[in-house]
Amino acid sequence: MDNSRGTPDAVIVVGAGMAGLACAVRLHEAGLAVRVLEAADGVGGRVRTDVVDGFRLDRGYQVFNTAYPEARRVLDIDALDVRPFASGMIVQGATARARVMLPWRHRRHALSGLLAGLGTLRDNAVLAAITTRDLVLPGSRLRAGRDRRTDEELRAWGMSAKMIDCLMRPFLAGVLLERDLETSSRVFHLLWRSFARGTIGVPALGMGRIPRQLADRLPPGAVTLGARVTEVAADGVRLADGTTIDGRAVVVATDPGSAGGLLSEIEVPPMRAVTTFYHAAPRSPLHEPVQVIDATGAVTDTLVLTDAAPEYSADGRALVSTSVLGLATDERPVRRRLGEIYGTTSGWEHLATYPIPAALPAMPPPHPLRKPVRLRSGLYVCGDHRDTASLQGALVSGRRAAQAVLTDLASHHAGHRATPGRATRR
Missing domain, CATH: 3.50.50.60 (FAD/NAD(P)-binding domain)
Structure with missing residues (x-):
């Protein structure tokens, strides 16, 4: 040229x-x-991150993981002032909810996985074995492992269909942006390792x-x-x-x-799509920085961001982030489901909708890392x-x-x- x-x-x-x-x-x-x-x-x-009416709105639901090795090498993580979420989740079903927390991070919830009723004692033992293996093995071993669909991998470990459908599928839907669990099992293990090792959160002033x-x-x-x-x-x-x-x-x-x-x-x-809806509420409907996973699939997940990072709001109101798989424009069904999850959406203001058509590349097996x-x-x-x-x-x-x-x-x-x-x- x-x-x-x-x-x-x-x-x-x-x-x-x-x-x-x-x-x-x-x-x-x-x-x-x-x-x-x-x-x-x-x-x-x-x-x-956009600023809308004094609220910091990330373009689609995003989080930062302090355990990412490359992030630790190239970023000043202390300067980001990462505001952590709780290390676990609330799984919301059609009528009931269950809490599942990492026991070494939240001792008072150490038995939450056993008491949640999402799977059997064997399921909890399987999940503990997967977590321990992924924490202990070097990353090179995980990358060199057998590659198959994540659902096939979980079944091969002996996890029941109930545990997969009630916990793993709804949780991973928000991470992988797909519900079929067709993502490479090697990718799953690397991500699971990072979640178990790191702190998940957002920088105080936005992603x-x-x-x-x-x-x-x-x-x-x-x-x-x-x-x-x-x-x-x-x-x-x-x-x-x-x-x-x-x-x-x-x-x-x-x-x-x-x-x-x-x-x-x-x-x-192929690219995975997701839509994130932001609402302003007069006050937090949850009062704790924990992600709520929707087992029904009506939404993927929802989180009161200001429970973790008050700086996301300029006037003290709560900022609620909710994601739905695919591209969506109608806020009404999302608000209905949020009313069921949080008890009410009275006085809530819809701030913005972010449809992200190409949010994440698909990673089905065989997936070259x-x-x-x-x-x-x-x-x-x-x-x-x-x-x-x-x-x-x-x-x-x-x-x-x-x-x-x-x-x-x-x-x-x-x-x-x-x-x-x-x-x-x-």
């Missing part, structure tokens, strides 16, 4: 989501000039603080917003306005659909569709893409020094 704007010596990163920012920060801290081009009006991709923290580590002017890329090559990109920008290498860090539109080599995975990030010399790709579909996977893929760029550029530079005057390409 002919250069009409930009710095030819910079590495171009297309997309300022979690993967793109992680990649850009790694390249910058390795001493390379980097330029991030983002089509939207802010950084974060799917991880953004958008996470990508903002990464963006703040880049030099001023490194991120250009409102720059939609329509064409990529190993030596630069073309923008929607016709401008071309040359670079030493290009990393495509967009969502899977956009990446597939720019790169013919990318196979776009590491897909290539190097397409060819000078052209790379990253995103959670290259690793596990999670914030952890996005950050890891960004690091992997950055390392591939650094390796190729070092090799190219060494080739130039070895044969002066002759270009070396891989």
Whole structure:
């Protein structure tokens, strides 16, 4: 491409989501000039926070897990001021509810799993065995394990249909955004390990603080917003306005659909959809920061966010987040179910609805936990569709893409020094 704007010596990163920012920060801290081009009006991709009537609304229900290894490596978790949720859940059935908590985190609820009535004593022993195994084994062993559907894996461990349907299916629906439990069992074990090891919560000022923290580590002017890329090559990109920008290498860090539109080599995975409804209530209907899982499937889960993070509200009212699988626009059935769960929705205000059509890549078996990030010399790709579909996977893929760029550029530079005057390409 002919250069009409930009710095030819910079590495171009297309997309300022979690993967793109992680990649850009790694390249910058390795001493390379980097330029991030983002089509939207802010950084974060799917991880953004809006302020509506004084409430902080994350774009779809999202949580942060302090046990994610890559997050611990690249983020200042203390600075995020993560406000934790309770380590467990309330399972709401058609009429009754049961509490299931991690016994080592909530000692007064140590017997909650046994007393919940969601499964048999054997089921509780099976769940304890799965949890212990996933906590003790190194991640490499979990990644190398047998790959099959999660429901098949749970049955193979000896878990009953009742336990699967009453606890595992409704809980995992909110995590994997699917109720059939067709997700790779290897992915399940890695996620289960992270839930057992870490603290789940949200930054006090919203999930958008996470990508903002990464963006703040880049030099001023490194991120250009409102720059939609329509064409990529190993030596630069073309923008929607016709401008071309040359670079030493290009990393495509967009969502899977956009990446597939720019790169013919990318196979776009099916995407899971979810819709999140936000309501303001005069006061908390629950008074504890615990997730309520809906076993009936009318909604997926609901949580009073301000019970964990009061900063999500500017006027002291409670903020209730509720998610439904798929794309939904009608708030009325959601409110009816919330009335059954919380007892009343009198005085509640519907603040916003966030339908997210491409919230999470599907991960059915056989699911490769590491897909290539190097397409060819000078052209790379990253995103959670290259690793596990999670914030952890996005950050890891960004690091992997950055390392591939650094390796190729070092090799190219060494080739130039070895044969002066002759270009070396891989």
